[in-house]
Structures are given as C-alpha cells and as structure tokens.
Amino acid sequence: MAAPRQSISRKILAVKLATTLAALLIAIAAMVAYDLRLYRQSWINDLNTQAELLGQMTAPALSFDDPKVARENLALLRYRPKILAAAIYDARGRLFATYRQPAGEFPRLPEGDGVRVEGNDLVVFKRIVSDREILGTVYLRADYELFDRLLGYLGIAAIVTVLAMGVAYLFSRWVHRVLVRPVLAITRIATEVSEKRNYSLRAEKLTNDELGLLAESFNGMLAEIESATRGLQASNREAEREVGERRRAEEEVLRLNAELETRVKQRTIELQATNAELEAFCYSVSHDLRAPLRSIDGFSQALLEDFPKEVPEEASRYLGRIRASTQRMGQLIEDLLNLSKVSRGELARRDVDVGELARQVVADVQSREPARKVEVSVWDGMQAYADPRLLRAALENLIGNAWKFSAKAEQPRIEIGLLRDGQEATFFVRDNGAGFDMRYANKLFGAFQRLHSANEYQGTGIGLATVQRIVHRHGGRIWADATPGKGAVFFFTLAGRNDAAPAAKQEAAA
Amino acid sequence: MVALTLRLAFVAALLWAQAGFAQTENRPAEVQIKAAFLYKFGDFVQWPPAALARADAPFVIGVLAADDLAGALEQLVANRSVQGHPVAVRRVRRGEPLAGLHVLFIGQAESARLAETLAAARGQAVLTVTESENALAAGSMINFVAEDQRVRFDVALPSAERGQLKISSRLLAVARRVITS
Numbered sequence: 001m002a003a004p005r006q007s008i009s010r011k012i013l014a015v016k017l018a019t020t021l022a023a024l025l026i027a028i029a030a031m032v033a034y035d036l037r038l039y040r041q042s043w044i045n046d047l048n049t050q051a052e053l054l055g056q057m058t059a060p061a062l063s064f065d066d067p068k069v070a071r072e073n074l075a076l077l078r079y080r081p082k083i084l085a086a087a088i089y090d091a092r093g094r095l096f097a098t099y100r101q102p103a104g105e106f107p108r109l110p111e112g113d114g115v116r117v118e119g120n121d122l123v124v125f126k127r128i129v130s131d132r133e134i135l136g137t138v139y140l141r142a143d144y145e146l147f148d149r150l151l152g153y154l155g156i157a158a159i160v161t162v163l164a165m166g167v168a169y170l171f172s173r174w175v176h177r178v179l180v181r182p183v184l185a186i187t188r189i190a191t192e193v194s195e196k197r198n199y200s201l202r203a204e205k206l207t208n209d210e211l212g213l214l215a216e217s218f219n220g221m222l223a224e225i226e227s228a229t230r231g232l233q234a235s236n237r238e239a240e241r242e243v244g245e246r247r248r249a250e251e252e253v254l255r256l257n258a259e260l261e262t263r264v265k266q267r268t269i270e271l272q273a274t275n276a277e278l279e280a281f282c283y284s285v286s287h288d289l290r291a292p293l294r295s296i297d298g299f300s301q302a303l304l305e306d307f308p309k310e311v312p313e314e315a316s317r318y319l320g321r322i323r324a325s326t327q328r329m330g331q332l333i334e335d336l337l338n339l340s341k342v343s344r345g346e347l348a349r350r351d352v353d354v355g356e357l358a359r360q361v362v363a364d365v366q367s368r369e370p371a372r373k374v375e376v377s378v379w380d381g382m383q384a385y386a387d388p389r390l391l392r393a394a395l396e397n398l399i400g401n402a403w404k405f406s407a408k409a410e411q412p413r414i415e416i417g418l419l420r421d422g423q424e425a426t427f428f429v430r431d432n433g434a435g436f437d438m439r440y441a442n443k444l445f446g447a448f449q450r451l452h453s454a455n456e457y458q459g460t461g462i463g464l465a466t467v468q469r470i471v472h473r474h475g476g477r478i479w480a481d482a483t484p485g486k487g488a489v490f491f492f493t494l495a496g497r498n499d500a501a502p503a504a505k506q507e508a509a510a
Numbered sequence: 511m512v513a514l515t516l517r518l519a520f521v522a523a524l525l526w527a528q529a530g531f532a533q534t535e536n537r538p539a540e541v542q543i544k545a546a547f548l549y550k551f552g553d554f555v556q557w558p559p560a561a562l563a564r565a566d567a568p569f570v571i572g573v574l575a576a577d578d579l580a581g582a583l584e585q586l587v588a589n590r591s592v593q594g595h596p597v598a599v600r601r602v603r604r605g606e607p608l609a610g611l612h613v614l615f616i617g618q619a620e621s622a623r624l625a626e627t628l629a630a631a632r633g634q635a636v637l638t639v640t641e642s643e644n645a646l647a648a649g650s651m652i653n654f655v656a657e658d659q660r661v662r663f664d665v666a667l668p669s670a671e672r673g674q675l676k677i678s679s680r681l682l683a684v685a686r687r688v689i690t691s
Contacts, residue, residue, distance in 0.1 A: 060678075064550065064681075065661070
C-alpha cells in the first residue's frame with residue numbers, strides 16, 4: 001500500500017521539478033544569450049561612441065601637434081575603469097598619445113575602423129576624420145568581461161534554480177496535501193475494504209472540492225454496499241434456515257415413509273400369511289369335499305343301476321335329483337379350486353396371440369355342444385403380454401358366459417375384438433344374448449353373485465370373480481355394458497410390459 | 511558611400527603622409543607647420559554670418575610679409591576647404607585694404623609696424639595671426655611662439671571679441687596661453 005502512494009507522490013514531484021527545471025533552464029539560457037548579445041552590442045556601441053568622442057576631443061590636439069593635450073584628453077578615461085588602454089595615432093600612423101600602457105605594447109600601426117575581440121579584451125580602432133581629412137586614429141582596449149558576466153549569470157541562474165526548485169518542491173508538497181492525499185486516503189480505504197471486506201470503513205473527507213465530493217460518494221457507495229451486504233446476509237441466513245427446515249421435513253417424510261413401508265411390509269406378510277392360510281384352507285376343504293360327493297353320486301348311480309326293479313319310480317326320481325345336486329356341487333367345488341388356483345402361483349408373462357387363444361376356447365366350447373349353431377367372429381392380430389394359462393382361463397369364462405347367455409337368442413352371435421385407445425389396448429367379448437340390468441353391474445364380479453336364476457342358466461357365480469382376479473393380477477381393469485335381452489359386452493385391459501411389475505405388486509398386496 | 515569616401519580619404523592621407531616622410535627626414539619646417547596651423551585655425555573660429563554669406567564664397571587667407579609661408583600655404587590649401595568654403599591665399603602688401611580677408615598672417619618682418627597693421631584690421635572680422643613678441647598686446651588675436659622646438663600659439667580672446675570672432679574652446683584647449691582680459 002506504501003508503494004503506490006510513494007510512486008504517485010514521487011511522480012508528481014518529479015514531473016513538477018522537471019518541468020520547473022526545464023522552464024528555468026530554457027528561460028535562463030534565452031535570457032543569458034539575449035543579454036550577452038545586448039551587452040556585447042551595447043559595449044561595442046559604447047566604445048565606438050567613446051572613441052568617436054575621444055577623436056573629436058583630440059582633433060585639435062592632433063591638428064596643432066599637441067600630444068600633451070591629447071594625453072590629458074586620454075587621461076579622462078580614468079573615469080571609465082573598464083577601458084584598459086588607449087592611444088591616439090596621428091595622421092602618419094605614429095603613436096601620438098597613450099594611456100595606461102607603455103608605448104611599446106600598442107600596435108605599431110593603426111588599423112581601419114573596426115572592433116574585434118582579443119582574448120578577454122575588446123579592441124576598437126576609430127579614425128578621426130575632420131572635414132574629410134583623416135587626422136589620426138583612436139585606439140581603445142577595454143575589458144570585455146563577457147566570461148565574467150557569463151559566470152555571474154551562471155551564479156545567478158544557479159541561485160534562481162535552487163530557489164525555484166525549492167518553491168516547486170514546496171508547491172508540490174502543497175499539491176500533494178491538497179490533491180493527492182485525499183485521493184490516497186480514498187485509495188487506502190478502497191484497498192482495505194477490498195482486502196478485509198469491511199464495508200463499515202469510511203474515507204476521510206479532507207477537502208471541500210470535487211475530491212471531497214468523491215470521498216462522500218465513495219462513502220455513500222460503501223454505505224449502500226454495507227446495507228446491501230447486510231440484507232444479503234440476512235436473506236442468506238433466512239434461506240439457510242428454510243433449507244434446514246425443509247431438509248428436516250424431508251427427513252421426517254422419509255422416516256415416516258420408511259416406517260410406513262415397514263408397516264406395509266409387515267402387514268403384507270401378515271396378509272399373505274392369512275391369505276395363504278385361507279386359500280390352503282379353501283383348497284383343502286374343496287378337495288376334501290369332493291370325495292364324499294363322489295361317494296354320494298357313485299352310490300346313487302349304483303342304486304339306480306343295480307336295483308332298477310326294487311327302487312320305486314319315485315325313489316328313482318329322487319335319486320336322479322341327488323345326483324344332479326352332487327354334480328352341481330362338484331362343479332362348484334371345481335370352480336372354487338380354479339379361483340384359488342388363479343390367485344396362487346407366479347405370473348409367467350410372455351407374448352400371447354389372444355385371437356389364437358380365443359379360437360381354441362371357442363372350438364372347445366363348440367365341441368361340448370356340437371348341435372348349437374353360434375356365429376363366432378374372432379379378430380386377427382390381437383397381441384398381449386400376459387400369462388397364457390390365466391388368460392386362457394379368463395377367456396374360457398367370458399366366452400363360456402357368452403355362449404351360455406346367448407343360448408336363447410334367435411341368431412346367437414359372439415365377437416371377440418380389440419379397441420386401441422392410444423397406448424392402452426382394450427379387449428372385448430360381445431354377445432347378443434340375455435344381457436343384464438346395469439343396475440346390478442356393481443355386483444357382477446363378486447363371487448357367488450348371480451343375476452340369473454340357476455334354472456334359467458347354469459352356473460356357479462364364481463366365473464366373473466375369477467376373470468376379475470386374473471385381470472387384476474395383470475394390472476388391468478374389467479367392466480361391462482349390457483342391455484337386458486339384447487346382449488352384453490365385457491371389456492378388459494391387460495397392462496403392458498412396462499406397467500406389469502407394479503401391477504403385479506399391487507395384486508400381491510391385495 | 512560615406513565609408514568609401516572615408517576609405518579613399520584614408521588612402522590619400524597615407525600617401526600624403528608617406529610623401530611627407532619622403533620629403534623631410536627631420537621635423538617639418540617651421541614655415542610649413544605654421545602654414546598648416548593657419549589653415550586649420552579656420553575650422554575652430556566662427557565668423558559673423560556676413561563674412562561668409564554665400565556658399566561658394568572663398569575663404570581667404572591673407573599673408574603679409576611672409577612669402578615662403580604663403581608659398582607653403584598655397585601648396586597646402588589646393589583643393590581643400592574650410593567650413594565648406596574653398597580656400598584662397600592672397601599675398602597682401604602693406605597698406606592694402608584688408609576687406610574680404612578672413613585670416614591675416616603678419617610675418618616677423620613686419621614686427622616694427624605691427625601695431626599699425628593691426629590697427630587697420632581692428633574692427634573687421636579678420637582673424638589676425640602674428641609671430642612676434644608682444645604681438646597680443648599690440649592687438650593680435652593669435653600669436654605663434656616656439657616652445658621646446660615646437661610651434662605653439664597664444665590666444666587673446668578680447669581682441670577676437672572685438673573682431674566679432676568666436677574662437678572654439680577646443681582650439682583654446684590646445685593653445686599655450688589664453689589671454690582673457
């Protein structure tokens with residue numbers, strides 16, 4: 001942090017001093033050059049004038065050959081100490097009068113009008129002309145002092161430079177205090193803020209100008225950031241709290257779910273055990289009931305066959321009734337065993353041609369009553385993913401029902417087909433038989449529910465319950481539509497490959 | 511142009527100076543010095559305007575009783591001028607009127623009758639120059655004297671004032687003696 005501060009101060013100082021120095025040097029050089037030129041010119045002019053005056057003054061002395069007067073005239077030059085030596089030459093070029101210097105040191109002969117520099121001296125020759133006649137020549141040697149003057153100037157320049165640099169330095173210190181320091185203060189605060197993320201810092205307002213304004217706006221910005229940060233932190237905390245709550249709630253839900261699942265599993269196990277017991281009981285009862293029934297039937301038949309004369313006619317009729325009843329009961333037990341079978345065992349699903357299955361069932365039914373004429377139509381291309389044994393049982397029941405209830409129709413007709421509604425395939429078995437009253441539709445699939453008397457139509461009332469169980473085991477639905485005397489339609493669906501598993505599960509749970 | 515003129519004049523002066531060197535090894539003869547002085551006096555004396563009214567009027571130097579000086583003077587003043595006027599030398603005999611003269615030199619030979627001659631010149635704007643002792647007292651304005659073998663002169667201002675002549679102080683500066691009253 002110290003480095004940039006040093007750097008900007010130093011830069012400003014260096015620039016200021018360099019500018020001052022350059023300006024000073026250029027100004028001094030120009031001034032010195034101008035002054036030296038002026039000095040030289042004025043000094044030359046001065047000497048020329050002096051020589052001219054001397055010439056005019058000594059003209060009579062020359063004219064009247066009076067060196068003493070000429071010397072006296074020259075002696076006046078003592079008031080010009082810078083004139084080191086002077087001489088008057090007469091018209092013939094001989095030394096006439098001298099000043100300050102022995103005669104031998106003067107040029108032997110005068111020269112034409114002119115000025116020249118000899119070493120550190122300025123030498124002037126000036127003709128004394130009167131009435132277009134040359135009376136003589138003035139010779140002046142003066143201290144040029146150009147170098148002394150130059151040295152003097154350099155001394156002054158050095159002093160001025162030192163003073164100016166000092167002033168410039170003080171000025172730049174002032175600038176630093178007034179301009180740079182507030183900026184540096186803001187910079188320092190900015191650095192500190194960005195390093196420590198401490199937004200409660202404030203820049204000091206040092207001046208009342210734009211820099212002060214800058215500091216104020218900077219502080220305003222910091223205040224805004226501070227409040228925004230605080231708000232953000234608060235909302236962060238709130239969000240965290242909410243997330244925590246939600247997580248807790250989710251955990252609770254998961255826990256409850258797990259508990260529920262455990263309970264369900266337990267119940268399922270219990271239920272399965274109960275179910276299994278029940279079915280086993282039902283099976284064994286049905287199985288065990290068949291033996292005495294068969295005895296009753298068998299002995300009744302034996303009575304009728306072995307004692308055709310001893311048994312009165314009426315008794316024979318009773319025996320016939322006993323036999324019919326035992327046979328019905330046998331059938332009932334058979335059906336119950338079927339229902340039980342349907343419920344037990346694993347589903348072995350595979351692709352089944354429902355049409356083919358239906359045609360086999362129809363052929364079986366027909367073979368039992370070859371005399372009946374029923375118009376049967378089975379659609380082609382009906383595929384399902386199901387347990388073929390169970391599906392066959394279901395079709396046997398449905399087609400059997402259709403066959404049975406259309407017995408009294410004039411032109412009995414049975415149709416087995418498939419309706420597609422999107423992905424779902426709905427099979428149907430239609431007949432034009434007795435039909436039923438839709439008011440009793442809810443009782444249709446209950447075990448031992450019969451809508452027709454046993455006298456009218458034979459049956460145990462277990463068939464549709466079996467069908468419903470099979471459909472449910474496949475994850476499907478079953479429903480019916482009917483009009484009394486006009487016929488009935490039974491619809492059922494079988495869940496496909498994808499929903500087979502949950503359906504199976506569902507069935508298992510039930 | 512002026513510079514060229516000056517240079518020409520300088521060259522001429524050098525030539526003249528060398529001619530002078532060739533002419534005399536010794537100092538110039540006293541007569542010649544006096545002649546030169548006589549001619550140069552003209553530059554330091556102011557005559558009344560009437561004396562040199564016309565621009566081309568000659569500046570006349572009269573010489574009485576000094577033929578050798580007159581000769582030297584004649585040689586010297588050829589093509590020269592005094593105060594812009596051409597210079598003429600006139601040899602004057604005793605008793606001749608002095609009108610028209612600006613300078614009158616009276617030779618030593620006339621010393622005896624000096625007062626008379628000076629009296630004739632009195633009241634006229636003529637610069638009288640003599641080379642006799644006590645000439646100033648007799649009314650001469652400038653009198654040559656010999657000093658250290660050099661030609662010097664004394665000036666009597668009252669006499670000049672009487673002749674309405676103004677003698678330049680620069681001339682007085684180189685005079686040996688100036689009589690003011």
